[in-house]
Amino acid sequence: MNNEEIRQLNNQQLQEFDREYVGGLKWKTIQTLIEHNFNGQRFSFLDIGxxxxxxTDRILQNYTESVGTIIDNANVLLKLNKPHIRKTLLLASVEELNNIFQGQTKFDLIFFNWSLHHFVKNSYSETRRIQYEALISARNLLSENGYISIFENIYDGIVFTKLPSYLVFYLTSSKILASTMKKMGANTAGCGVCFLSKAQWEDTITNAGLIVSQYTDYEKWKDINIMRRIFLHIGPVRHGHFLLSKKQK
Ligand SMILES: C[S@@+](CC[C@H](N)C(=O)[O-])C[C@H]1O[C@@H](n2cnc3c(N)ncnc32)[C@H](O)[C@@H]1O
Known part of the structure; x- marks a missing residue:
C-alpha cells in the first residue's frame, strides 16, 4: 500500500457511529451464514472497522465457540467496547493488516460492516485502490473455507451507474466545500465517503480474486429528497450484503 494514510473523520463525526446497524433480516443473514458453515464448531472472526x-459482542454471546478480533483506527469508538475473554481489540488502520498478522493468522469469517466506504484517500482513484487493497488483505487472512461478509450502502445511478459514487466522493472529500456539505447534512464533510454501485463492488471484488457466493438486496430507501436525487443522479439506494469466498462453493 502507498504511504499516504487513509483519511480519518474527527471524533465528533465518529461518535455518530456509536450505534449498531445489523438488526432484523441482516442479523438473520449472519446467523444463517454461521449456522450453515460452523454448526457448533469453533470459528474465528475479524471485524474490520x-x-x-x-x-462482535452479539456473535460472541450467541456462538460460545467463537473467538473475535476487532480492528479499528478510532480510539473514541474502540474504547466503548465491553471487555470479553474471547475478544481482542486492535487500535490500527486496515492498511496495517498485513504487517500485524504477517501471514501467521487466518480467520474463518471476516466482516466489513459499512467500513469499506470509509477507506478514503486524497483522490477518487487512490480511494478505489485502497478499497481493493483492503479486500486483498482480507483475502490473504481468510482460511481456505472461510467467508468475507460485506454490508454496504449501494448507490446506483439513474442512467450512469457510477456517477453518484464520483459526485458524493468529490463533494464530501472537498475541504473547500466542507462547511456547505456539513450544513447540507453530510456527516463525512471534509473527509469524504466513497459509496459504490453494485457493479463497481462486483468489479472490485472480482479483481481482488474473490467470488461472490451470494448477494442480498435489502429494502430501497424512499426518504431521499427528490432535489438531492436529481442533483446527485441517484437511482435505487439500499443496503446490500455480499458474501465472498476464495473458491466457488
Ligand atoms: C459506519 S462505521 C461502522 C461501524 C460498525 N462496523 C457498525 O456496523 O456499526 C465505520 C467504521 O469504520 C472504521 N474505520 C474507518 N476507517 C478505518 C480504517 N482505516 N481502519 C480501520 N477502521 C476504520 C470507523 O472508525 C468506524 O468504526
Whole structure:
C-alpha cells in the first residue's frame, strides 16, 4: 500500500457511529451464514472497522465457540467496547493488516460492516485502490473455507451507474466545500465517503480474486429528497450484503 494514510473523520463525526446497524433480516443473514458453515464448531472472526463492538459482542454471546478480533483506527469508538475473554481489540488502520498478522493468522469469517466506504484517500482513484487493497488483505487472512461478509450502502445511478459514487466522493472529500456539505447534512464533510454501485463492488471484488457466493438486496430507501436525487443522479439506494469466498462453493 502507498504511504499516504487513509483519511480519518474527527471524533465528533465518529461518535455518530456509536450505534449498531445489523438488526432484523441482516442479523438473520449472519446467523444463517454461521449456522450453515460452523454448526457448533469453533470459528474465528475479524471485524474490520468494528467500532463500538456491539456486532462482535452479539456473535460472541450467541456462538460460545467463537473467538473475535476487532480492528479499528478510532480510539473514541474502540474504547466503548465491553471487555470479553474471547475478544481482542486492535487500535490500527486496515492498511496495517498485513504487517500485524504477517501471514501467521487466518480467520474463518471476516466482516466489513459499512467500513469499506470509509477507506478514503486524497483522490477518487487512490480511494478505489485502497478499497481493493483492503479486500486483498482480507483475502490473504481468510482460511481456505472461510467467508468475507460485506454490508454496504449501494448507490446506483439513474442512467450512469457510477456517477453518484464520483459526485458524493468529490463533494464530501472537498475541504473547500466542507462547511456547505456539513450544513447540507453530510456527516463525512471534509473527509469524504466513497459509496459504490453494485457493479463497481462486483468489479472490485472480482479483481481482488474473490467470488461472490451470494448477494442480498435489502429494502430501497424512499426518504431521499427528490432535489438531492436529481442533483446527485441517484437511482435505487439500499443496503446490500455480499458474501465472498476464495473458491466457488
Ligand atoms: C459506519 S462505521 C461502522 C461501524 C460498525 N462496523 C457498525 O456496523 O456499526 C465505520 C467504521 O469504520 C472504521 N474505520 C474507518 N476507517 C478505518 C480504517 N482505516 N481502519 C480501520 N477502521 C476504520 C470507523 O472508525 C468506524 O468504526
Amino acid at each position: 468494528g467500532g463500538n463492538g456491539i456486532f
